[in-house]
Amino acid sequence: xxxxxxxxxxPWSVFERLLPHLDLVLLDIKHMDSDIHKxxxxxxxxxxxxxxxxxxxxxxxxxxxxxxxxxxxxxxxxLHACGNFSP
Numbered sequence: 001x002x003x004x005x006x007x008x009x010x011p012w013s014v015f016e017r018l019l020p021h022l023d024l025v026l027l028d029i030k031h032m033d034s035d036i037h038k039x040x041x042x043x044x045x046x047x048x049x050x051x052x053x054x055x056x057x058x059x060x061x062x063x064x065x066x067x068x069x070x071x072x073x074x075x076x077x078x079l080h081a082c083g084n085f086s087p
Contacts, residue, residue: 008051009043015051015058025055025062031073032081040072049085056087 003024008015015025029052031037034044055062066082068074 008048022060052087
């Protein structure tokens with residue numbers, strides 16, 4: 001199985017080049033609030049969520065994961081937002 005594990009913080013053009021060579025994309029979404037995401041990671045999540053949506057309609061399987069980090073993304077609001085996210 002050919003897979004890539006990614007935080008998905010890359011231009012979509014990078015994923016387009018990789019997709020023909022992949023069977024699975026493991027994609028982490030760390031926080032749904034872009035401001036909080038940026039505060040902790042240094043980048044917002046707009047492109048990450050867009051890439052998740054684009055990948056969901058593509059030719060490879062995608063597994064979206066939420067690494068639970070106490071005090072960062074384990075609060076009810078973020079967990080509900082993640083659960084409601086529909087790529």
